[in-house]
Amino acid sequence: MTPRVLHTLPALQQAVRGLAESSALPVETRARLVLAVSESAGAALDAGQAVTLEVTREVGRGRRGAPALVLTLRTPDATRPPRAGHSPLPARTGPDGALTWRVPLSETGGGPAAHRPHGAADTATTETAALEEELRAALGRVDALVAEKRRLTEELEETNTGVLALYVQLEERDERLRNAHGQTLRELEDALRPPPLTLDGLELAVHYAPAGTDAPTGGDLYDWFLLPDGTVHITIVDALGHGVRSTRSALNVTHAVRTLALEGHPLESIVARAHEILTPFDPDLMATVLLARLHPATGELHLANGSHPPALVVRHDGTAEFLEVRGRGVGFPLPGSERLLRARLDEQDLLVLYTDGLTESRRDPLEGEQRLIESVLQHRHRPIREIPGALAEDMHAVILHSDDTLALTLRRTPQPG
The missing domain is CATH 3.60.40.10 (PPM-type phosphatase domain)
Structure with a gap:
């Protein structure tokens, strides 16, 4: 695809979101990709510098090869290359400072771009719907993580209770063994001593x-x-x-x-x-x-x-x-x-x-x-x-x-x- 030169953060986000939708990426992956690209290009765009977004699609090769969406972000006019930092979706930094994201696609993904409305109102509505969808996905993920944490906490408490009970049993058994051992040795030593x-x-x-x-x-x-x-x-x-x-x-x-x-x-x-x-x-x-x-x-x-x-x-x-x-x-x-x-x-x-x-x-x-x-x-x-x-x-x-x-x-x- 032809590289796109973008001058504003909304335009960059819209472009990345559209690529993600056309490639049938999961909502959570799409949100991570939009956030990662936005964080990496935000400083350059705020400084009035344009960024270039290059997109290619890799075709799977061999039995294990999987298709992938590849996005490369460049800032040719910036004094320093963009940084991924602690990105929601890590990127690979090239020799020239460009950042590249390689996102695996499903076997049925990567098809032609879906039809998107051309009007400004429709575009805003679509962007709002996409953001809401990503937000719902994020909230769903948070809810799932909270539920998983609760489950793991309950399992950990049960495990700790079991371990504590086992530890008490082992301590009681060791105490019995120590007492029995000491009693045996004392009886043996008493047997070695002469009668009164x-x-x-x-x-x-x-x-x-x-x-x-x-x-x-x-x-x-x-x-x-x-x-x-x-x-x-x-x-x-x-x-x-x-x-x-x-x-x-x-x-x-x-x-x-x-x-x-x-x-x-x-x-x-x-x-x-x-x-x-x-x-x-x-x-x-x-x-x-x-x-x-x-x-x-x-x-x-x-x-x-x-x-x-x-x-x-x-x-x-x-x-x-x-x-x-x-x-x-x-x-x-x-x-x-x-x-x-x-x-x-x-x-x-x-x-x-x-x-x-x-x-x-x-x-x-x-x-x-x-x-x-x-x-x-x-x-x-x-x-x-x-x-x-x-x-x-x-x-x-x-x-x-x-x-x-x-x-x-x-x-x-x-x-x-």
């Missing part, structure tokens, strides 16, 4: 708490049993680490110590002998060990130590003393207790054996030992079963360093008869 001892003239109680609820087992274990000569043997072990692996290490140490004690090995040699037995099979094993032997009838007490915090004895008159024994634990260099400490417990004396998690919760062992003395003095007259838990509650009022905690209390009572 009931002896005339002696009361025992113990408290254990892991470093975290996500790992209800740990490396703090104890063992107590009665030797053939009537003395009570007590082992306190604190294996390096947390969780199941440290539990296994601590269990290996307690079993080795029990075997050596029942075989009659001297108490002061058991830590070193346990090291010789265990480290070839577990080179990474490191554990502190405290061994105690008490004769319930006489109160005679023997202690051996391997890098473990000292035992605390609080006498019936209120005096307190840490029973210090030097030594190095299993897995340490030069393991073993340097000597055997001998002491005596009188009736109503209270002995406290513990792991460092009880006294080092604030990272200061000396301050922790002083607080432990104060706590024992406060609770020493309570029933024995309440004392270990009360000590742990006092010592863990402020926790700066979380660790497995074990507290074992032993008190001599009057012999029957």
